[in-house]
Amino acid sequence: MREILDIQKQLMPDLMDIMKKRYSILQHILVSGVVGRRTLASSLDMTERVLRGEVDFLKELGLLESDASGMKISESGRQLLEDMQPIIKMAFGLTDLEDSIAKAFHISNVIIVPGDSDTSVFTKKELGRAGAAALRKYIAKDDIIAVTGGSTMAQIANNLALSSSMKGSLFVPARGGLGESVDMQANTIASIMAKKTGGKYRLLHVPDHLGEEAYQSLIQDPQIQEVVNAVRSCRIVVHGIGDAMVMARRRKVDSDTTGSLRADGALAEALGYYFDRQGNVVHKMPTVGLRLEDLQRVEVVIGVAGGKSKGEAIASVLRHGQEDVLVTDEAAALEIMKHVQVGS
Amino acid sequence: MREILDIQKQLMPDLMDIMKKRYSILQHILVSGVVGRRTLASSLDMTERVLRGEVDFLKELGLLESDASGMKISESGRQLLEDMQPIIKMAFGLTDLEDSIAKAFHISNVIIVPGDSDTSVFTKKELGRAGAAALRKYIAKDDIIAVTGGSTMAQIANNLALSSSMKGSLFVPARGGLGESVDMQANTIASIMAKKTGGKYRLLHVPDHLGEEAYQSLIQDPQIQEVVNAVRSCRIVVHGIGDAMVMARRRKVDSDTTGSLRADGALAEALGYYFDRQGNVVHKMPTVGLRLEDLQRVEVVIGVAGGKSKGEAIASVLRHGQEDVLVTDEAAALEIMKHVQVGS
DNA sequence: CCATTGTAGGACGTTTTATGTCCCGGGCAT
DNA sequence: ATGCCCGGGACATAAAACGTCCTACAATGG
Numbered sequence: 001m002r003e004i005l006d007i008q009k010q011l012m013p014d015l016m017d018i019m020k021k022r023y024s025i026l027q028h029i030l031v032s033g034v035v036g037r038r039t040l041a042s043s044l045d046m047t048e049r050v051l052r053g054e055v056d057f058l059k060e061l062g063l064l065e066s067d068a069s070g071m072k073i074s075e076s077g078r079q080l081l082e083d084m085q086p087i088i089k090m091a092f093g094l095t096d097l098e099d100s101i102a103k104a105f106h107i108s109n110v111i112i113v114p115g116d117s118d119t120s121v122f123t124k125k126e127l128g129r130a131g132a133a134a135l136r137k138y139i140a141k142d143d144i145i146a147v148t149g150g151s152t153m154a155q156i157a158n159n160l161a162l163s164s165s166m167k168g169s170l171f172v173p174a175r176g177g178l179g180e181s182v183d184m185q186a187n188t189i190a191s192i193m194a195k196k197t198g199g200k201y202r203l204l205h206v207p208d209h210l211g212e213e214a215y216q217s218l219i220q221d222p223q224i225q226e227v228v229n230a231v232r233s234c235r236i237v238v239h240g241i242g243d244a245m246v247m248a249r250r251r252k253v254d255s256d257t258t259g260s261l262r263a264d265g266a267l268a269e270a271l272g273y274y275f276d277r278q279g280n281v282v283h284k285m286p287t288v289g290l291r292l293e294d295l296q297r298v299e300v301v302i303g304v305a306g307g308k309s310k311g312e313a314i315a316s317v318l319r320h321g322q323e324d325v326l327v328t329d330e331a332a333a334l335e336i337m338k339h340v341q342v343g344s
Numbered sequence: 345m346r347e348i349l350d351i352q353k354q355l356m357p358d359l360m361d362i363m364k365k366r367y368s369i370l371q372h373i374l375v376s377g378v379v380g381r382r383t384l385a386s387s388l389d390m391t392e393r394v395l396r397g398e399v400d401f402l403k404e405l406g407l408l409e410s411d412a413s414g415m416k417i418s419e420s421g422r423q424l425l426e427d428m429q430p431i432i433k434m435a436f437g438l439t440d441l442e443d444s445i446a447k448a449f450h451i452s453n454v455i456i457v458p459g460d461s462d463t464s465v466f467t468k469k470e471l472g473r474a475g476a477a478a479l480r481k482y483i484a485k486d487d488i489i490a491v492t493g494g495s496t497m498a499q500i501a502n503n504l505a506l507s508s509s510m511k512g513s514l515f516v517p518a519r520g521g522l523g524e525s526v527d528m529q530a531n532t533i534a535s536i537m538a539k540k541t542g543g544k545y546r547l548l549h550v551p552d553h554l555g556e557e558a559y560q561s562l563i564q565d566p567q568i569q570e571v572v573n574a575v576r577s578c579r580i581v582v583h584g585i586g587d588a589m590v591m592a593r594r595r596k597v598d599s600d601t602t603g604s605l606r607a608d609g610a611l612a613e614a615l616g617y618y619f620d621r622q623g624n625v626v627h628k629m630p631t632v633g634l635r636l637e638d639l640q641r642v643e644v645v646i647g648v649a650g651g652k653s654k655g656e657a658i659a660s661v662l663r664h665g666q667e668d669v670l671v672t673d674e675a676a677a678l679e680i681m682k683h684v685q686v687g688s
Numbered sequence: 689c690c691a692t693t694g695t696a697g698g699a700c701g702t703t704t705t706a707t708g709t710c711c712c713g714g715g716c717a718t
Numbered sequence: 719a720t721g722c723c724c725g726g727g728a729c730a731t732a733a734a735a736c737g738t739c740c741t742a743c744a745a746t747g748g
Binding site: 378381411 | 724
Binding site for chain 3: 393411412
């Protein structure tokens with residue numbers, strides 16, 4: 001049932017927009033009874049001419065009628081609207097969610113895939129596909145793309161494909177090695193992405209839990225510096241978002257730090273930074289690479305994360321206000337919306 | 345499931361064409377392995393440029409990849425094709441049927457609605473809707489439209505709506521009263537259609553079973569003659585198709601005639617004529633109005649009939665070869681196809 | 689009864705998009 | 719080496735979409 005729509009979305013991405021547009025035109029006419037073109041246009045926030053095109057079309061189809069006194073819905077149109085109800089709900093519940101989140105957090109583009117990554121591996125894959133599609137959309141010639149690690153990022157890498165527009169791209173890890181299992185480290189992800197797309201990559205081999213002295217000498221290393229410079233001049237960042245405590249445990253953060261994280265109300269982790277509910281940074285991992293202040297200069301920041309359990313964390317990061325694009329799933333999106341009111 | 349597609353078809357009629365086009369492109373690329381643009385274009389019977397547009401688009405979506413050696417399908421594309429299989433089958437089973445019938449009987453446009461009018465009143469309504477849509481499509485300014493009676497025609501009338509393009513239309517009954525219940529007589533249908541569309545209408549009050557003398561004096565009547573002239577100069581004919589024996593009974597044809605009909609192998613009735621399996625006229629009702637030979641001059645002949653039981657009858661009429669447009673339902677269409685081989 | 693407001697639909701120039709038609713440089717197999 | 723087919727760039731043209739304005743007409747309220 002729903003998969004029909006998903007497939008159509010893949011094959012004809014703007015189909016949903018058209019469908020929504022026509023639906024809302026009919027809907028507005030239905031509730032207005034008899035209404036004129038200009039009135040309708042302003043109420044739908046369309047230009048008169050565009051609306052007119054659609055209206056002529058819908059009239060052609062016999063879905064609405066018009067005479068000198070205005071337009072009104074026809075019987076077939078009314079029937080169609082009724083039949084469409086469930087489809088619209090199914091198809092655009094997510095779209096509406098996307099719009100709500102985009103508006104609530106001032107993000108330019110929100111993409112929601114149906115399902116819950118926590119419970120369905122398929123949803124997680126879908127999240128990867130959507131993330132890859134989003135990246136493909138924003139990528140341009142010879143871009144530098146900084147990526148983080150994590151299972152979601154790994155899925156994105158899996159779903160990238162050879163593309164001439166990515167030929168000259170350079171993939172780099174956003175920050176030094178963040179001690180996860182090898183196949184989910186940022187380094188690995190960057191290299192997979194590069195291989196999949198035909199782009200290049202550079203790695204940052206900076207172990208976690210480094211002593212201050214070793215750290216200082218490492219960041220003096222010219223090769224490392226070159227990569228760090230590349231990272232800091234990237235145009236696109238793609239990163240995952242995690243629950244603060246989960247990430248802390250995974251990175252084997254010592255109990256003192258864990259305690260202070262908890263005390264500071266750390267909820268979310270992204271790019272090595274920990275955020276509280278209000279989106280404030282309460283802690284940061286001591287490693288090299290992209291700094292939070294670099295994000296302001298980065299043109300496209302794409303956050304990708306899903307699963308009901310991560311909803312709150314995602315909301316925290318969004319509240320920090322650096323994201324341009326969010327790719328998430330339905331379960332997380334619903335959670336995020338719960339925290340719109342709470343946090344503000 | 346299927347109704348999603350039906351609804352979308354109503355709202356976006358060319359959606360199916362686009363979907364089919366993109367599907368067959370991907371399908372061709374899949375089976376071809378690696379293939380070039382020009383080769384593919386000729387094999388798909390598209391111009392190079394149009395194919396190129398689609399291919400660029402599909403590439404954008406990550407559904408196919410291309411390098412200097414040619415284009416091949418991507419993993420997502422392959423997956424999508426697989427997922428689409430059932431949808432395509434469902435959506436285009438009917439389209440294929442439409443094409444097959446159109447080709448087999450040399451009809452320019454065949455429209456099939458899903459279901460069986462014999463068993464589902466909803467399908468019958470849908471048939472009416474489709475018939476009305478077809479008529480709306482062909483109608484032009486100030487056309488004369490000749491219509492027959494029957495329950496299907498009544499449904500069409502019900503589904504017509506006010507339309508400026510039909511403002512000047514003149515609806516006339518194709519033939520004199522054919523003794524059915526009042527609300528399904530051609531006269532009634534014509535008047536309803538005129539009222540629904542805002543057009544005009546003329547009626548033909550010619551009773552059945554008229555004596556020769558009365559008949560002669562009637563057709564001398566100037567008013568009758570005026571209408572008959574209008575009928576014979578119509579540009580569009582919309583007519584139902586019936587089973588010969590059913591129609592004979594409904595019209596209370598005497599038993600002699602019924603016998604000779606049976607003896608002559610009469611299978612179908614349309615416009616007051618009876619046809620055998622090969623499409624030959626074996627009998628005609630003695631009344632005034634449109635004659636079969638007038639049809640050659642008529643620009644658009646639209647036949648509308650559905651239901652499994654009428655399949656054979658429809659095939660007979662089609663074989664006579666005067667139809668330009670056929671609107672039917674799935675059950676009838678399947679029956680019609682059975683008789684393609686048999687009759688030829 | 690009339691003025692005002694809102695309506696559809698026609699018209700037209702402009703902009704954007706789609707399309708047909710070449711061409712070019714590059715792999716690849718012969 | 720050579721010829722063939724490949725993707726992709728380029729460009730003129732046809733077609734569609736669009737913004738904008740205008741006109742005649744219906745309805746409504748004074």
